[in-house]
Amino acid sequence: MELPLGPTALLVAAAFVAGVVDAIAGGGGLITVPALIWAGLPGEFVLGTNKGQSVFGSFASMTRFGRAGLLEKSRARRTFPAALVGATLGALLVAFEVPRDALKPVILGLLVAVAVFLLVRPMTLVPHGAPPKRPHLVAVSCALVIGAYDGFFGPGTGTFLILAFVLWLKDAAAQASADAKVVNFASNLASVIVFSFCGWVRWRIALPMAAAQFAGGVVGAHLTVRGGDRLVRRVVLVVVLAVSAQLAFDLFAK
Numbered sequence: 001m002e003l004p005l006g007p008t009a010l011l012v013a014a015a016f017v018a019g020v021v022d023a024i025a026g027g028g029g030l031i032t033v034p035a036l037i038w039a040g041l042p043g044e045f046v047l048g049t050n051k052g053q054s055v056f057g058s059f060a061s062m063t064r065f066g067r068a069g070l071l072e073k074s075r076a077r078r079t080f081p082a083a084l085v086g087a088t089l090g091a092l093l094v095a096f097e098v099p100r101d102a103l104k105p106v107i108l109g110l111l112v113a114v115a116v117f118l119l120v121r122p123m124t125l126v127p128h129g130a131p132p133k134r135p136h137l138v139a140v141s142c143a144l145v146i147g148a149y150d151g152f153f154g155p156g157t158g159t160f161l162i163l164a165f166v167l168w169l170k171d172a173a174a175q176a177s178a179d180a181k182v183v184n185f186a187s188n189l190a191s192v193i194v195f196s197f198c199g200w201v202r203w204r205i206a207l208p209m210a211a212a213q214f215a216g217g218v219v220g221a222h223l224t225v226r227g228g229d230r231l232v233r234r235v236v237l238v239v240v241l242a243v244s245a246q247l248a249f250d251l252f253a254k
Contacts, residue, residue, distance in 0.1 A: 007039050008208060015053055015209035019216020023061035024177060024224050025232055026158015026184070027239035028054060028216075030246055032209070041202065047094070048192070048200025053209035055188035060217030062185050065178035068225045072175070075139050076182040082140045083147030087187035090151025091194035103153050108247040111156060114163065115240045125163070125233040127170040138168050143183045150187035151194070156243040158184050159236055173232035177224050 014035035022028025029050060036046040065071050094100070118124055132138050142164045150157040161180035165171040171179065195201055224232060 008205070011035050011039060011205065012208050012212045015057070015212035016216040018054070019057035019060070019213040019218075020220035020223070021216075021235065021239065022054070022057055022158055022184075023064075023181070023217045023220025024227075025235035025239045026160070026162060026180065027156060027243055028057060028158075028213075029154060030239070030242050032213075036205075039205070041205070044195075044198070044200045045202055048195035048198065049202045049206045049209075051188055051192040051195055052201040052203060052206030053213050055185065055192050056210035057213030057217035058181055058185040058188050060214040061221040062178075062181040064218050064221035065181055065225070068178075068221075070175055070178035070225065071182065072179055075136065075179060078136050078140050079143035079179070079183050080186045082143035083150075083183040083186035084190045086144040086147030086149075087151035087190035088194060090148040090153075090187075091191040093152050095194055095198050098152075100153050104247055104251055107153070107155065108244060108251065111240055111244040111247065115237070115244055118237045118240060122233070122237075125166050125173045125236060126229070127166055127172060129170060131170040132168065135169055139165075139179075142168070143186070147183060147187040147190070150184070151191045155247060156239070157187065159239050159243070162232065162236055173229035173236070174224055174227075177232050178221075181221075 011032075014031050018028035018031040021031065032050050032054065033046060036049055041049060062071070142161065146157060146160050146164065149160070158177075158180050161183055162173065162176045165176035165179055166173060169176075192201060
């Protein structure tokens with residue numbers, strides 16, 4: 001499938017913006033998935049092509065965070081393979097056509113609760129208390145479970161990772177955003193491998209978007225490094241509200 005120059009340019013622009021947003025707080029799929037649907041791709045090709053381009057953005061932002069010294073390497077060595085395994089299992093469930101719609105009301109309810117909590121207590125994304133006694137076990141568990149969620153369903157994955165790392169591992173928000181990218185890159189990589197075998201990735205569309213995602217990921221990670229915890233906290237709240245609105249629309253539009 002080839003698209004005219006105009007729609008391709010709009011998809012590339014959407015991918016760049018998504019890369020910036022995703023690097024800061026997750027939620028880039030809020031922009032690219034509707035754009036791919038608008039371009040006329042069938043459902044499974046939207047899913048596969050979105051992963052085909054987003055893997056480049058998560059790699060770019062992860063690399064930029066690494067250069068800035070924000071990645072905790074000992075954690076990354078454990079969370080990367082855990083997310084890879086989890087996302088592979090999740091993507092295989094999609095490939096075997098396990099229904100996903102039942103998750104929408106559950107995730108919507110969770111996101112609404114998170115949004116209310118962030119609005120009522122804006123310092124939620126500031127770490128409080130001591131870190132757990134076994135931080136690597138907690139990090140691996142988060143990577144495995146949220147990685148599986150990303151492979152199977154996906155909305156808000158990066159945001160859930162940031163929340164988990166702040167609330168349970170007591171990371172600062174910018175640190176959590178950086179470490180989340182390791183998990184996000186692994187889950188995107190696993191998903192795109194599975195979906196490529198299924199023939200669901202339209203590479204002629206994904207690759208131009210991937211170049212823009214890569215650039216957006218670098219810019220978003222740079223903004224996070226410069227803007228710090230305050231920027232991440234603000235964008236996380238916006239992303240949570242936006243994902244909630246999208247899921248609500250999907251549920252009630254049917």
